[in-house]
Structures are given as structure tokens and as C-alpha cells.
Amino acid sequence: MTISASRGRLVDQLPRVMAADPVLRDFVTAFEQVHDTVRERIDAIEFQMDTGLASPEMLAYLGSWLGVMLEPTDPADYRRSLVREVGKLLGWRGTRYGVEALLQAATGARVTVIDAGGVYGSGDQVPPPDPVVVVQMDHTGHLTEKQVMAFLQSEVPLGARIQLDVRFQAQPARGRARPPGSGGESA
Structure with a gap:
């Protein structure tokens, strides 16, 4: 079975003797079609990475x-x-700033991380070690506290203890919501 396609740019570049051979011409045309397909995918990669x-x-x-x-x-x-x-934030992963920014992106909440870590010079007074990392959040967004803790355990240094302080807990809905003017309310 031969590929019946119009002559492409590669076939046009073949010497006349080779271009006259139908098998070689069809082979080069098939190669060009594969090349064009791959090239289209490569050209579209920038849009897939965005x-x-x-x-x-x-x-x-x-x-x-x-x-x-x-x-x-x-x-x-x-x-x-x-x-x-x-x-x-890839370069900031595991740092106080990175944990705050990632949790803010994941939950939409304001996040504050308090830890004893830091950078100290040779003449600086180094505070005593404190393995507790305090994470204060306004809320957990659509995540559960368990999911937030799993995230924190993967981001903070090994051996650190995490104290999670969520300021506003999600409250279960009570009663039934009624649109205004639907009855059940006094005028």
C-alpha cells in the first residue's frame, strides 16, 4: 500500500532520479508526515507547560x-x-516562607509559621533548640485538618513537632435555609 499524499518539501529536495522512484518518494513522504506530526507537538509544548x-x-x-x-x-x-x-515556590520548600505561601495557596487562609530556625553568624548568640513549629491559620479552606497536618509533616524538618492552631473552625449548618419572603418569617 502506498501513501498518496502531495509532494512535500522533503520530496522536492530529492535528486530527480530518486524523486522518480515511487517507493522512495512514498517513503520520504511518510517520513515527512511523521516529522510534521512530531513538530506540531513540539511547537505546542509551550502551551501545555503554561x-x-x-x-x-x-x-x-x-x-x-x-x-x-x-x-x-x-x-x-x-x-x-x-x-x-x-x-x-519550589526553591522555598521547607522554609517558613515556603510553608506559609504554599498553605495560603492551598487553603486561601492567612497563615503564620513560628519556629526557632534561622541563620546565625559565627558571633551570634544561638537560641536553645526548640523542635516545635507553630502554624497559625484563619481556616483550613476546603482541606481537613488531617490533610493540612499531612502537608506540614512533609514540609517541616524531620523531628519537628507541629502545633496547628486553626482560628476559625468550620461550623456545621443548622436549620434549613429559606429564601426571603418564603414564609416562616414575621413581617
Whole structure:
């Protein structure tokens, strides 16, 4: 079976004797079609690496490179934002600033990390070791405290104890919501 395609740029570059051979011409045409397909994919890679344009599958793949497991049930904008922020903060992972920024991106809450770590010079007074890392958050967003603790355990130094302080706990809904004017309220 021969490939019936119009002559392409590679076939046009063949010497006349070779271009006259139908088998060689079809082989070069097939090679050119494979080349064009690969080239199209390579040309589109910049759009797949952009978190604002990447397909959901590619976004999950990019997240896996960065150690982020995305939930398909989360909103697309949230997943894109999270991968973008993790990428920006890659060099800060494990630091106070990195933990604060990553938790803020994941939860949308204000986060403060208090620890005894720091950089000290040869003449500086080094405080006594304190293995407790205090993490204060306004709320945990759509994450559970267990998920936040799992994240923190993967980010803080080995042997550190984590004290999580969530200021506002999610409250279960009580009663039934009624739109205004639907009855049940006094005028």
C-alpha cells in the first residue's frame, strides 16, 4: 500500500532520479508526515507547560512533577493556581516562607509559621533548640485538618513537632435555609 499524499518539501529536495522512484518518494513522504506530526507537538509544548492553558491531564502531570496531587473534583482555577504557586515556590520548600505561601495557596487562609530556625553568624548568640513549629491559620479552606497536618509533616524538618492552631473552625449548618419572603418569617 502506498501513501498518496502531495509532494512535500522533503520530496522536492530529492535528486530527480530518486524523486522518480515511487517507493522512495512514498517513503520520504511518510517520513515527512511523521516529522510534521512530531513538530506540531513540539511547537505546542509551550502551551501545555503554561498552567493557564494546559489540558487537565497535563496540569495533573505538571503537578506530579512538583509533588502535588490534584483532586479532579477541585475547581479548575484552583488546580491551575496551586500548580503555578508550587512552581514559583519550589526553591522555598521547607522554609517558613515556603510553608506559609504554599498553605495560603492551598487553603486561601492567612497563615503564620513560628519556629526557632534561622541563620546565625559565627558571633551570634544561638537560641536553645526548640523542635516545635507553630502554624497559625484563619481556616483550613476546603482541606481537613488531617490533610493540612499531612502537608506540614512533609514540609517541616524531620523531628519537628507541629502545633496547628486553626482560628476559625468550620461550623456545621443548622436549620434549613429559606429564601426571603418564603414564609416562616414575621413581617
